[in-house]
Amino acid sequence: MDGETVSLEAIVNNNLSGRDLEEFNRIYYGRRDHHEVKLKDSSIAAAKDADFEIAAYAFPAKKEHTRPPRIVKVGVIQHSIAAPTDRPVNEQKNAILAKVKKIIDVAGQEGVNILCFQELWNMPFAFCTREKQPWCEFAESAEEGPTTRFLRELAVKYAMVIVSSILERDENHADMLWNTTVVISDTGNVIGKHRKNHIPRVGDFNESNYYMEGNTGHPVFATRYGKIAVNICFGRHHVLNWMMFGLNGAEIVFNPSATVAGEAGSEYMWNIEARNAAITNCYFTAAINRVGYEEFPNEFTSADGNPAHKDLGLFYGSSYFCGPDGVRCPGLSRTKDGLLIGVMDLNMNRQIRDRRCYYMTQRLDMYAESLRKVLDLDYKPQVVHEIEK
């Protein structure tokens, strides 16, 4: 990935210093100082060895009289694929698992409590191709498949909740495929799963050829470390999707994604959407994207007049966290594998809710009534015209 911009942060840090940099940080990130958290020397060495970036930031809340702090260490991993896409399915999958295990081990040693990966992390994002073979063979059972079994052991070993986005094959329902995120408890049990609610039909994202819109609603998983939910990739463009997780009590919402720099993925929106969701819903968000180019054996087009091509473009990484106050940390790089850790005091959610009253001022009743009317076949938009006199 020579020649690619490394990150927005690199551009800013290479060009600003002193008061200008502080002012940029205050206005853009929401605070002058990123509250960097010190990492173990062994983690830094392991990251260097395995060639991934590692960074950690704190999101402290105010001290309260009646509740102790609720500090949770949250980790997200972004990574590229690990073997060419023309290799046998299991070779490709095992290569990714082996590579990512090194990052999970570092997260475990850093005491990460909840860890989330990018969208469909154990396979190439092959849905651009529209080919069914061999890509459908990456699908596995959410509860009993090899990826879940692999992670269950690590969840127990590190007392870590793991949020794993995979291509699911539901053998109990006629072998159907789903884009599913599995939530594995620190006990090693599968707490539950959520299926992607909004399936893209844009650019090369031809996912609707493979799976349908999810049927699991907006579940919030009550883990030992906090209540979490998953808004899978394209769902980040849908504000009501984010809202429902908040209404169901989510304290942290993960957005495992696979998105590219072009119009279909809209890199300029990436830094806004999960951040806006954190603000309007007063919860923490974690946006996680894939990294690198994934070239497929056969060319494909997207019926947009552009020449046929073999890859979707650059998956630009840039994973980040945002707090309910809208303060975010620097993102990981656009080009490199990475582990980002956020040390979050979940007390901040209620503190911000009390202060800003966004839930209290929400007017759900008014919107429920308006939405009911919009769904009527004979709905007329509420547009007021000037009356000519």
Ligand SMILES: NC(=O)NCCC(=O)O
């Ligand atoms: N994976 C996925 O839903 N990508 C769609 C493109 C985007 O909006 O990011």
